């Protein structure tokens with residue numbers, strides 16, 4: 001620090017100083033479900049240092065929010081960077097080379113950021129590409145959200161998403177080796193494929209096709225390494241195995257029974273609640289697939305007449321989960337069929353159709369998501385939180401659509417996207 005700077009600091013020591021001051025903003029308090037009086041938000045070292053009504057509050061960079069609403073950046077808890085979000089993501093993945101796959105991932109990362117999504121959890125990927133993307137985003141070479149990834153998901157031989165390569169397991173030794181290798185390279189959690197899935201021929205959603213013994217071993221290794229573990233579960237039997245194996249979370253939670261029929265099971269749902277297991281119902285992607293099936297007049301697998309009922313069941317399930325007080329986090333499954341990286345608002349809008357308030361739906365992709373995923377001080381506009389913020393034209397607590405096209409997006413206190421220059425000033 002030069003002597004001139006230290007004089008300025010001394011003179012203004014009673015006023016908040018930082019790297020960035022966002023003036024004239026209305027903070028959205030997602031935890032309380034209310035807005036706060038307009039103020040200035042001071043950011044320092046990527047964190048929110050203060051919320052202050054001091055009109056003289058300033059910083060090295062000053063941005064006038066023009067009375068806009070400052071909400072936390074969103075967290076999409078279920079994404080697939082290396083799928084193209086088109087009609088046939090497995091087919092296009094297998095036809096592409098790594099260069100093309102990385103191109104999709106870079107595009108997906110930008111779409112997420114422009115949609116105000118500042119953190120994502122990637123749920124199955126070609127691990128080397130995934131970790132390379134994370135490095136590039138972390139260095140700033142690629143514009144994208146904070147990423148938590150699992151690297152390779154684990155599945156039985158030829159199981160769901162085996163075509164990403166690297167995740168097939170047949171023994172507890174395989175399970176341990178694969179998880180430890182993922183974690184060594186930078187994975188932040190463990191993902192299992194505990195049932196079949198629509199994207200993978202040779203697997204069926206109603207079958208629990210990963211052995212309980214392997215799931216137990218995976219949970220033990222994950223927890224010994226201080227990370228959480230979750231599983232893709234369509235089959236009711238796979239949900240029961242996830243509970244039995246001691247998993248922390250369940251994805252899709254679809255309640256599918258042989259021969260592919262949807263039947264919600266309240267007793268199983270109650271056990272999920274008793275164990276405090278977090279559910280990620282991924283509703284919107286299922287509804288998108290239903291739309292596609294209806295348009296095409298056919299499903300993925302010939303004769304799978306229960307497919308639409310099963311997919312629409314995810315919305316019904318979410319209503320039950322809410323009624324039972326389960327911990328719900330919002331994720332889209334984007335990258336998968338017809339689900340682009342800006343689908344998160346659609347996901348939480350679907351939650352409000354089955355009982356969640358707008359504030360509760362918003363928490364499922366901000367403060368609750370951060371808490372249940374163990375992300376630390378993220379997902380709130382509050383002192384001490386990571387300064388992942390979106391500036392909105394209207395109040396999202398009155399209208400979730402306001403989240404869809406943020407005016408500005410800040411990642412760790414840095415302006416990373418600006419929708420319109422109108423009304424902006426004072427930027428670097």
Ligand SMILES: [Zn+2]
Pocket residue numbers: 078079080123333336
């Ligand atoms: Zn998925």
